[in-house]
Amino acid sequence: MKGADVEIVETDDYRISPARYAKNKVAVFIKRKPDAWLKGRAERMCCAMPGSRYSHREHSFIMSKRSADRFHKLYQEGWDASFITHELIPPEET
Numbered sequence: 001m002k003g004a005d006v007e008i009v010e011t012d013d014y015r016i017s018p019a020r021y022a023k024n025k026v027a028v029f030i031k032r033k034p035d036a037w038l039k040g041r042a043e044r045m046c047c048a049m050p051g052s053r054y055s056h057r058e059h060s061f062i063m064s065k066r067s068a069d070r071f072h073k074l075y076q077e078g079w080d081a082s083f084i085t086h087e088l089i090p091p092e093e094t
Contacts, residue, residue: 006065009072013042016068020058026068027060028052041080045071048081048088 006026008077009016019027030043039047043061046052052063063071078091 006068013040013077014046014075014090016072019055019060019062021055022062024065025062026065027055027062028068028071029058029060039083042075044081044083044086045075045079045088048086 004016005019006016008018013031015031016030017029018027023062028042028046030040030046032040032043037087046054046061046063049061049067051067052061055062074088080089080091081087082089
């Protein structure tokens with residue numbers, strides 16, 4: 001496999017796979033809803049991950065494997081990120 005050795009992860013909201021044009025990086029592709037015009041939770045969290053950037057060429061967020069693993073773990077735990085400040089917001093205790 002070209003690029004980072006990454007296990008491809010696919011959920012209803014995003015897909016994590018090796019980046020095609022960035023060496024040793026992974027791409028987090030956000031599956032947007034056709035009627036959504038604001039950023040969803042997955043997209044907000046990608047913006048909050050350190051070292052991530054959006055690549056129009058790949059239509060994905062490019063980040064290190066470590067950041068992608070952290071993103072996936074926090075997303076599954078229910079974390080969110082601020083739309084304006086890009087700070088991570090812990091899940092509310094229920």
